[in-house]
Amino acid sequence: MTLRISLILGPVAACALALPAAAQDYCGGGSGTWIGGNQANSDIATSDTYREQLALVLLGNAHVSLFDLSSAMDVRLEAQGRGAGDPVIEILDSTGAVVGGDDDSGGGTSSAALLSLQPGTYCMNTSSYDNAPLTATVRIGQTRHEALTEGGAQLSANGGNTGGGNTGGGDTGNDGGGSMTDSGACGGAMMIGGGNPVEGSLGGGLSVTNAIDSVPTYAFVVGSPTTLSITAENQDADPVLTLTGDDGTFYAENDDFDGLNSRIDMTTALQPGTYCIGLRALSNGTLPVTVALTGYDPVAAAQALYDQGEVAPPMDGSYPITPLGTVASRSVSNAQVQGDRAQWFSLTVDQTGLLLIEAIATSNGDPVLRLFDDVGRQIGYNDDYGQGLDSQIAARVFPGTYLVALTDISGSSPMLRLVMERYVPAQ
Structure with missing residues (x-):
């Protein structure tokens, strides 16, 4: 017997716990729960109000919300955690391809995305950023429907990442800027590189600097298949980057790659055409943000991931790693x-x-x-254990070598104390 539970959270808004759908597969083979309680009530294009669910996420899984679109339109997708929950959303089309995603654009730890979608069936995956148990409200609706999060409302007011953009002034960087696109999803965006095609390694790169409130959208032209990196830098502004095609195709989005700065690495070559860079400031949109295009360097990209502590470096001496030896019972080390x-x-x-x-x-x-572990799999992560800002990991381990990455997000280069204790099963 299958138990189904549904609650009403708002006017005509269906709310359901994360229970599996029927046997039919969606979004490339997955299953989920219709955001409106059933498929007929989950067509956002014909809905007179938003659709909403309560997501309960446990054991590192994701809550999957299914919805339909009977006509093309801009759709706002949001997730707001309860208590200390930090939701992350990812949107997939009927084939399982990722068409959008977000973390923290809703304000605080809430997520919000505004996407231009074609008719079809879609899945919105809501997961927990740190794999902790999560209870969150998820909402999907048209831009005219009431927003769940403060950031979601701002996305609708500003046009979000669906194209267009203010062509206001600002101080441009070394590429001169100045010209604007006049058609497509990038219409009205400031051209990086003056509209000249970027090719190959991009030489020394291209950059431009403006306040996001003045210039929230840029465009660039690719002349031949090119892999590249896009960065947006000014931690006080806390920029979010989005890359789309001039036809509205979503490619990538990033927030907080390097501290509060953002970066997108296109390791698959972009084909010739025009591309749009959308920007949002999660902190202060009046501050100057430098947007740069550089050729993608896999060695430099790997080094950056090691420096951020997100990917384990090789233990062949090519990257600095401090050996602590065998943990016998308890050890204490200082680090800055x-x-x-x-x-x-x-x-x-x-x-x-x-x-x-x-x-x-x-x-x-x-x-x-x-x-x-010794092959680079992350087996533990923590930030802000208990009521304070200190961190703690407890993991079951087997004989072997392990790597620990210690970072600090306070920006103050503090002195830290690393404490390790090992416990063995009773005999």
Whole structure:
């Protein structure tokens, strides 16, 4: 027997816990729960109000909300966590291809995305950023419907990432800028590189600097298949980057790649055509933000991920790793993180047991911990354990070598204390 539960959260808004749908597969083979309670009531294009669900996410899984569109339109998708929950959303089309996503654009830890979608069936996946248990409200609606989050309302007011843009003034960088597109989804956007096609490695790169409130959209032309990196830098503005095609195709979005700066790496070559860069400021849209295009460098990209502590570096001596030796029972080490760059430590465990790792700020720090096994799989992550800003990981480990990445997001380069304790099963 299948138990189905549904609650009413708002006018004509269906609300359901994350229960599986019928046997039919959606979005490339997955299943989910119709946002309106059933397929007929989940066509956002014909809805007179938003559709809403309560998502309960456990054990690192995702809540999948299904919805239909009977006609092309702009759709607003939001998720707002309850308590300390930090939801992340990802939107897939009927083939399973990712067409959009977001983390934190809704304001605080809430997520919000505004997408121009064609008719079809879509899935919105809501997951927990740090894999902690999550209860969240998810809402899908037209731009005329009431927004769930503050950021969602701002997306609708500003046009979000669906194209267009203010062509206001500002100080341009070394590419001169100045020219504007006059058609397509990038219509009215300021051209980077003056509209000249970018090719190959892009030489020294192209950049332009303006306040996001003045110039929220840029465009550039690709002349031949090109892999490239796009960055938006000014941590005080906290920019969010979105890359779309001039036909409205969504390619990528990023927030907080390097501190509060954003970066998109297009490792698959962009084909000739015009592309749009959309910007949103999560903090201060009046501050200058530098947007740069550079040729994608896989070595530099890997180095950047090591520096951020998000990917484990090789243990062949090519990247600095501090060895801590075998953890016998308890060890304490001091570390001072410089800027946003991670400090890496290696340790050895000689028998199966529980490994407890703590990062404690001795001053005004906010440490973050990640634990990886010897083949680079992340097996532990934590930020802000308990009621404070210190971090703690407890992981079951087996004999072998492990890597610990220690970062700090306070921006103050504090002194941190790394504490490790090992517990073995009782005999």
